[in-house]
Amino acid sequence: MSDAAQNPDAATNPTPLLGAADIRRLAEELGVRPTKTLGQNFVIDGNTIRRIVAAAELDPSETVLEVGPGLGSLTLGLLDAAARVVAVEIDPVLAGRLPTTVEEFRPGAAERFTLINQDALKVTELPHQPTAVVANLPYNVAVPVVLHLLEHFPTIRHGLVMVQDEVADRLAAGPGSKIYGVPSVKAAWYGTMRKAGVIGMNVFWPAPKIHSGLVAFERHEEETTSRASREEVFAVIDSAFAQRRKTLRAALSGWAGNGAEAERLLHVAGVDPSARGETLDIGAFTRIAEARIPLEA
Numbered sequence: 001m002s003d004a005a006q007n008p009d010a011a012t013n014p015t016p017l018l019g020a021a022d023i024r025r026l027a028e029e030l031g032v033r034p035t036k037t038l039g040q041n042f043v044i045d046g047n048t049i050r051r052i053v054a055a056a057e058l059d060p061s062e063t064v065l066e067v068g069p070g071l072g073s074l075t076l077g078l079l080d081a082a083a084r085v086v087a088v089e090i091d092p093v094l095a096g097r098l099p100t101t102v103e104e105f106r107p108g109a110a111e112r113f114t115l116i117n118q119d120a121l122k123v124t125e126l127p128h129q130p131t132a133v134v135a136n137l138p139y140n141v142a143v144p145v146v147l148h149l150l151e152h153f154p155t156i157r158h159g160l161v162m163v164q165d166e167v168a169d170r171l172a173a174g175p176g177s178k179i180y181g182v183p184s185v186k187a188a189w190y191g192t193m194r195k196a197g198v199i200g201m202n203v204f205w206p207a208p209k210i211h212s213g214l215v216a217f218e219r220h221e222e223e224t225t226s227r228a229s230r231e232e233v234f235a236v237i238d239s240a241f242a243q244r245r246k247t248l249r250a251a252l253s254g255w256a257g258n259g260a261e262a263e264r265l266l267h268v269a270g271v272d273p274s275a276r277g278e279t280l281d282i283g284a285f286t287r288i289a290e291a292r293i294p295l296e297a
Contacts, residue, residue, distance in 0.1 A: 015080055016105065017046035018073045023205055026071045026101065030093050034206055040091075042070050043136060045203035049077040055196050055214055056134045056160040058082050065130035065156065067120045067137060067145055070094055072101040074136055079109045086114045086128050120145050124152045133159035139208075142167050143183045150190040150219070151230070160196060160216045168195055168213025175281045181244070185237050188282040189230065191219040228289035233282075236289045240277030248280075248288075249273035256292070265291040 018026075023044045027033070034040035043049060052074060058064060058081045069075045069087040071094060078085045079102065089095040095117035102113050114127055121144060133156050137145055142163040149156060163171070166179075171187050172195045173180040187193050196214040201207045226233065239255040240248060248271065249263045256262035266273045269287035271280065 015076075017049050017076050018044070018071065018101075018105070019046060020044040020205065023071055023073065026097065030097055032071075032093060040068075040070060040138070041136075041204040041206060041208050043073040043203055044205045048199060048203040049074055051197070052134065052136075052160065052162065052214065053077040053081050055216060056081075056132065057158070057216075058132060058134070062131045063128050065126070065133040065135075065149065065153070067133070067135040067149070069098060069115075070136070072098050072105075074134070075102065075113070076105050078134055079106050079112060082132070084112045084114070084128055086116065086126055086130060088116045088118055088120045088123055090117070090119045092117055121148050126153070129153070129155040131155055131157055133161065135159075136162045136212075139164040139167070143171070146171070147183075147186055147190075150187075156219065158191075158216070158218045160214060162199060162212050162214055165198055165211040165213035168215045171215050175279055177278070180278050182237055182241050185241075185280075185282055185285060186234060187217070189233065191217050193217045226286045226290060227293050228286060232289040232292075233286050236285050237277075240280070240285070244277055246276070247274045248277060251277060252288070 023042050034042060060081070060083060062082045063084040063086065064078050064082045066075060066078060066085055066087045069089050075085060075087055075098065087098065089098065095115055098115055099110065099113065103110050116123065116126065121141065130153055133149055142161065146161060167183070170179050170181060170183050172193045173184045194216055196216040199212040199214065201209070201211060236252065236255060240251050243251050248266055249259055252262040253259040256265055263273045265288060268291040269284065271284050271288060
């Protein structure tokens with residue numbers, strides 16, 4: 001059977017992407033069954049890959065970081081759009097096959113592809129500095145992965161991640177929303193997040209029971225300048241949302257030492273002690289953390 005017959009995408013596109021038949025063939029070859037533990041849902045639709053790559057708005061000169069490439073569906077699309085792709089895959093079986101898949105479907109692109117067999121949450125150095133991150137992230141670790149990458153790789157200026165639709169809404173939520181919370185505020189420390197679309201269930205194998213959401217982000221052009229460190233600001237955020245229905249005076253009493261001190265610090269920061277954390281933006285949380293730091297003489 002011809003390649004075009006096995007993969008209809010090949011008949012209409014000179015650079016075919018992986019279709020359902022290709023994904024299942026590769027999985028069978030490797031003896032792989034997608035696992036819920038690793039959050040594996042492989043994209044089997046080429047048009048969805050093109051949509052994701054287009055939404056990422058990549059410059060042809062960029063180095064893209066992909067997390068969880070799996071069998072390579074998105075990887076091939078990224079190699080078509082960017083100068084280099086660095087992929088981090090935790091599964092050793094999938095990681096072992098991916099370079100061969102790249103060679104098979106994109107002959108000559110191997111020198112532009114780098115594979116790291118490691119847990120993305122433990123990666124703090126890469127052989128090439130990424131300027132963008134584009135990934136179909138496992139639902140169970142999506143937020144920690146995004147925050148980890150933004151913390152450790154300041155060269156990442158923008159990106160697009162596919163996550164559980166509910167998580168996408170939370171990442172992009174603004175103050176005052178019922179779904180605004182810790183992920184929303186911590187992500188805002190690094191940049192601006194926005195919802196960029198919804199992906200249906202049937203473009204995956206196996207099909208998840210919920211829709212996926214696309215979140216695009218742009219890092220702040222200038223690094224956040226604050227007398228308080230990221231850790232200090234994040235400690236305030238965690239305390240404020242640990243008991244989100246409480247006033248900030250009550251929620252921050254443990255962090256500050258007692259309620260009276262929490263109220264004093266909130267007044268210094270220009271924040272109403274009777275307000276709740278869900279009404280504050282990242283700037284307010286930063287001022288609260290700074291209020292606790294003595295001014296230099």
